[in-house]
Amino acid sequence: MSTNSELMARRMAAVPRGVGNAHAVFTARAENAELWDVEGKRYIDFAGGIAVLNTGHRHPKVMAAVQKQMEAFTHTCFQVTPYDSYIELAEKLNAIAPIEGEAKTIFFTTGAEALENAVKIARAATGRPGVITFAGGYHGRTMLTMAMTGKVLPYKKKFAPMPAEIYHVPFPHKQFEVSVEDSLKYIDMLFRADIEPGRVAAIALEPVQGEGGFLPAPEELLIGLRKICDEHGILLIIDEVQTGFARTGKMFAIEHSSIKPDIMTVAKSLAGGFPLSAVIGKAEIMDAAEPGGLGGTYAGSPLGCAAALAVLKVIEEEKLVARANVIGARMKTRLEAMAQRNDAHPIANIRGPGAMIAFDVVKTRGTDEPDPEATKKILAAAKEKGLILLSCGVFGNAVRLLMPLTISDALLEEGLDILEASLAS
Structure with a gap:
């Protein structure tokens, strides 16, 4: 079986650089809010294929x-x-x-x-x-x-x-x-x-x-x-x-x-x-x-x-409209607590309706000064710990959270734990 690095080398040789990749993680299989790469490593998916998977990977009815x-x-x-x-x-x-x-x-x-x-x-x-x-x-x-x-x-x-x-x-x-x-x-x-x-x-x-x-x-x-x-x-x-x-x-x-x-x-x-x-x-x-x-x-x-x-x-x-509000409320509560930590990278402007939530990574606590370089490091740290995240925003410092609405409470908490650990890395 190929490794991620081997596949990335083949990708760079065969595919134009104009199509970017957020993470050098090649998916082998996926289920609901989890995916596994070609090396067998498991990830919690907080990207959802950029908001494509509100009903999760491979929902049985779909x-x-x-x-x-x-x-x-x-x-x-x-x-x-x-x-x-x-x-x-x-x-x-x-x-x-x-x-x-x-x-x-x-x-x-x-x-x-x-x-x-x-x-x-x-x-x-x-x-x-x-x-x-x-x-x-x-x-x-x-x-x-x-x-x-x-x-x-x-x-x-x-x-x-x-x-x-x-x-x-x-x-x-x-x-x-x-x-x-x-x-x-x-x-x-x-x-x-x-x-x-x-x-x-x-x-x-x-x-x-x-x-x-x-x-x-x-x-x-x-x-x-x-x-x-x-x-x-x-x-x-x-x-x-x-x-x-x-x-x-x-x-x-x-x-x-x-x-x-x-x-x-x-x-x-x-x-x-x-x-x-x-x-x-x-x-x-x-x-x-x-x-x-x-x-x-x-x-x-x-x-x-x-x-x-x-x-x-x-x-x-599965009442996913209501579920989005439950997930969003939980995310905001956890993010507000993370924002209060003095031993974590500062974040600000937690926002979004339902489960379309984002926050900004900033240079100094209490300001809005964007920190795109720290954002990249946080996403990389999360990936290494088993969480897939995406950034966005005109300054490149917003982290967006787009997990499937079918995610379990336990998996949601595990993903948020990894996010918190990545902010403190």
Whole structure:
């Protein structure tokens, strides 16, 4: 059997350096919230494939649904000969999505593909080109979604020029010294300096910024954006790719707010590890594109649809929305205690709804000064002790916690013990 170091050498020789690896750990098998590498070492998974595994690795009901589908067929292309699981899943998402009025859903493969098509649909519905997004937001690595993403490194370096008609405004957060009022004023400035509101198709944002540092969008911002969109005929796109499917203590993070979007994008935990994404929106908006204008060869894979139908059942039957709040409360309690330790590296700004929790690694206790180098050392120490973690944030000093919502209490505590020991290393 190969070792991690041998496989990493082969990876470096065979795979471009542009695709990064958070950890030189090659997975051999995984179960719920644990994984084992090729050398037999066991890890607790607090990354969840970047929020893909809310129902855990290889949930038995998801695996059974996919196995049953595999015995029937694996692919036909929905645009050639369709299948009922696609329709059933669309019906279920239409029923639970916080969209006002009748909704429709179309499926794709990746989160970026969902965002690309959300913009296509918005442009078709409005006849306008412009899209406004936020600094720090992450929407994908394709050319259009890379332009929408509000972070240069590592996503945009060497890839210019970006597609036109994408505009960024500052995201409100105390660390950036940007208020909600500042953000809304900046949109008004855009309307006066760069693009008139009658040429803007959509405003897109994450209800909790993911790669940007797990920063929740303030309610006042969302209300202000909804007002701007209603006033000018602009569509509001909410990107739920990382926040959806019970992660934040609601089925969708936007449900923490009083506003409703015109279009939503979902992916990641939708299909429990199988590639599947979707755009959900108001029916009249979703029908704006002409037949053949939307789709993709693998879009709405029958395996992904079967998995997603099982995922929705698991979320309901195992009460994972409520479970996210229990997990999140426990994490915050433990993190607050860790923050008080004088013998551990200082952390600050513990935040996030439900089980979408993050904290900042800082240089000095009581300050917000980022310490990205210490963050790397903490993640490496945790890995050595058997815990998989990820960082994020525009300064690279936020540690995000994304364990499966199906994790046991005992395993959650064990993982938090390792995190605490890693902070004290």
